[in-house]
Amino acid sequence: MQIFVLALDGVFDTGLTVMLDALGLAHKFAASQMGGALTFEVTTVSVRKTVRTAHGLAVPVEPVTSSRRPDWVVxxxxxxxxxxxxxxxxxxxxxxxxxxxxxxxxxxGAHVSASCIGTFLLAETGLLDGGEATTTWWLGPLFRQRYPKVLLDESRMLVPSGRIVTAGAAMGHLDLALWLIRKASPELAAVVSRYLLADLRSSQAPYIVPNHLAQADPAIQRFERWARDHLKEGFSLDEAANALAMSPRTLQRRCQAVLGKSPLAYFQDLRVERARSLVHGSDLDLDTIAAEVGYADGSTLGTLLRDRLGRGVRDLRADLR
Structure with a gap:
C-alpha cells in the first residue's frame, strides 16, 4: 500500500508524528510477521522543497511527481x-x-483522508460535497457554515464516505492511522494498538464542551445562558424563543445551522455536561443529581450518561481515584 502524507508548513507536530509512527510500526510488523505480504510504504510529500512544523522542526519531504500515484493520501x-x-x-x-x-x-482513483483541521483543507476541494464527514469538534459550527453541502457530524471520530475518510480532533490522527491499518489487516492493527496503548474510538461526544460551540454565534450564546438557568425545568421551545425575542422557528433554524442539532438536543447536552460535573465534583447521590438537571430519577440519568458518554456513574467517579 502506497501512502502519501501531504505535509504543509505549520503542520501540527503531534498529528504528523503520531501518524507516521503508527504507520511505520505497521510496516515494520507486517514485514516481520507477514513475510512482506503486506507493506505500508509511507512517503511524506509536499508542494514545497522544505517544510517546518508549527514548532519549527524541519520535516524531510519528497517532491510530488506526476509519475507516482498513491493508494491513499493523508x-x-x-x-x-x-x-x-x-x-x-x-x-x-x-x-x-x-x-x-x-x-x-x-x-x-486514490483514496483521500484527513484529520482534525486537515478536514477543512479537504473540504475546500469540494470532494466532501454531498457526503458525510467529521471534523475537530470545537470548529464544527465554522465547518458547518462554511461547507453547507457537507453532511457534518462532529460527534463521530471517524466517518468513511466513499473513497474519503475524515477523522476528528487532534489525536484523531492516531484513530485515522489505526483505521487505515485495520482496513488492511485487523490483526496487524491490534498489534500496533497494543504497542501504542491506543484503541480506535468511535465518538468525540465525551470530549465536546457545549460552551465552546455556543461561542460561534451570539444567538446561540444567549440561548445557552438561558438554558443553563433552566436546567431543572422541562424544556419549552416557546419559552426559550420568547426569552430570546425570536420565533421558535428562528431558534430552531439557528441551532440547526450552527450546531447541527435542535434546541432540545443542545439543552440535553448541557444537562449531561452539568450532571457529569456533579458526578465528578460532588458526593451527591444520583437521584439528587438527576433532580438538579431536571430528570425524574437517577436511573433515567444513569442510562443517559452511559448512552452519551459510554461510561456509567461508577466509571466516571472511578476516574478520580
Whole structure:
C-alpha cells in the first residue's frame, strides 16, 4: 500500500508524528510477521522543497511527481486552532496547490483522508460535497457554515464516505492511522494498538464542551445562558424563543445551522455536561443529581450518561481515584 502524507508548513507536530509512527510500526510488523505480504510504504510529500512544523522542526519531504500515484493520501492538520488563524491559512498559495493535488489524486482513483483541521483543507476541494464527514469538534459550527453541502457530524471520530475518510480532533490522527491499518489487516492493527496503548474510538461526544460551540454565534450564546438557568425545568421551545425575542422557528433554524442539532438536543447536552460535573465534583447521590438537571430519577440519568458518554456513574467517579 502506497501512502502519501501531504505535509504543509505549520503542520501540527503531534498529528504528523503520531501518524507516521503508527504507520511505520505497521510496516515494520507486517514485514516481520507477514513475510512482506503486506507493506505500508509511507512517503511524506509536499508542494514545497522544505517544510517546518508549527514548532519549527524541519520535516524531510519528497517532491510530488506526476509519475507516482498513491493508494491513499493523508492530510494532517495545520496548527491553526481558531477561525482567526485558520481562514487566512486556507488562502495560502501552498494550501491552494495542495487542494489541486488532492483533486487530481482522487480523480486518478486514490483514496483521500484527513484529520482534525486537515478536514477543512479537504473540504475546500469540494470532494466532501454531498457526503458525510467529521471534523475537530470545537470548529464544527465554522465547518458547518462554511461547507453547507457537507453532511457534518462532529460527534463521530471517524466517518468513511466513499473513497474519503475524515477523522476528528487532534489525536484523531492516531484513530485515522489505526483505521487505515485495520482496513488492511485487523490483526496487524491490534498489534500496533497494543504497542501504542491506543484503541480506535468511535465518538468525540465525551470530549465536546457545549460552551465552546455556543461561542460561534451570539444567538446561540444567549440561548445557552438561558438554558443553563433552566436546567431543572422541562424544556419549552416557546419559552426559550420568547426569552430570546425570536420565533421558535428562528431558534430552531439557528441551532440547526450552527450546531447541527435542535434546541432540545443542545439543552440535553448541557444537562449531561452539568450532571457529569456533579458526578465528578460532588458526593451527591444520583437521584439528587438527576433532580438538579431536571430528570425524574437517577436511573433515567444513569442510562443517559452511559448512552452519551459510554461510561456509567461508577466509571466516571472511578476516574478520580
Amino acid at each position: 492530510v494532517p492538520a495545520l496548527s491553526t486552532t481558531t477561525p482567526e488563524l485558520l481562514l487566512p491559512a486556507l488562502e495560502r498559495r501552498d494550501v491552494k496547490e495542495a487542494r489541486q493535488l488532492l483533486r487530481m489524486w482522487h480523480a486518478q
